[in-house]
Amino acid sequence: MKQNTFYILAGIIGLLEVGVFWISVRFLIPYLITIVFIVGVLLLYLAWRKIADRQVDERSVLINQKAGMATFMVFWVIFFATSLGGAVIGLGAPPLPHFPRPPDERPVGINESIKPFGDGPGIPNESIRPPDDGLIRLGHFGYLQLALLFLMFFLYVGFRIYFARKYGEWESDEEQD
Amino acid sequence: MKNRIKVFRAMHDLTQDALAHELGVTRQTILAIEKGKYDPSLELAFKIARYFNVSIEEVFSYPGAP
Secondary structure (H helix, E strand, C coil): CCCHHHHHHHHHHHHHHHHHHHHHHHHHCHHHHHHHHHHHHHHHHHHHHHHCCCCCCCCHHHHHHHHHHHHHHHHHHHHHHHHHHHHHHHHCCCCCCCCCCCHHHHHCCCHHHHHCCCCCCCCCCCCCCCCCCCCCCCCCHHHHHHHHHHHHHHHHHHHHHHHHHHHHCCCCCCCCC | CEEEHHHHHHHCCCCCCHHHHHHHCHHHHHHHHHHCCCCCCHHHHHHHHHHHHHCHHHHCCCCCCC
16 A cells, blocks of 8 residues: 555545544434544554555655645645634624624624523533534534544645655656556 | 766666665655656765765766856
8 A cells, every 4th residue: 555545545534533423423422433433543553554655765755744844834724714713603703893783693602602501500400501503603613624634634645746746756767668 | 956877877787776775765766866856865965976986976967067
C-alpha cells in the first residue's frame, strides 16, 4: 500500500466515524461510537503496517514538509472561518443597527440555552431543558468541523501529489521503459 | 542546476536503483536530480561526487557560472 492510499483510507474512515458519531447522537447509542472509534484506529494501524514505500530521504521529506505546510495554511483559513460561524451561533449574533430585532427574537446565548430548569440547586428536577435551535445548530457545526478535519487528509494527499510531481516523481524514465 | 550524473552512471555501468541504494536515497530522487527537477542538498551532492571520485564541480554546474 502506498502512503497516499493510506491517507485516503484514513480520510474515508474518519468521515465514516463522523457519520457513526451522528447516528450515536441521534439515537442515543453511546457504545456505538466508542466501539467504532476503536475499530477505526485498529484498521488504521493495520493499514499503516502495510505501507510499502516508507523509505525516507531528503526529497520525500521536502515533499512532506511542503504538502504539510500547504495543508496547514488551507486548514487554518477554513477552520478559522468555521470557528467564526460557530461563535456566532453559540454566542448569538448581535443585531445590526439598521435591522433591530424585536425583543422576543433576542438571540439565546449558550449559557442560557443549557441552563437547567428550576430556580436553584435544591430543586428536584432531573430534566434538562431541551436544547434550543442555537445549540442544535452549534452541534451541527461541530459535525461540520469534524468532517473538515478528515477532509484535510484528502487535501494533504492532493498537495503530496502536486509536490511529488513538481519534484519529478513521474518523469519519463528509461529504466522503467 | 545542471548535472552529469547520468554520464558518470553510464561510465560506472550503474543503474539509478543501484546508485540510489549506494547513496541511501530512493530511485525517484536520483531520477529527479538527473532530470533537473530536484536540486540535491549539499551533503547529497558531495556524496555523489565522492562516490564517483570526482570533484563536485565536475558533477554539478550552475548555469552562467564561469
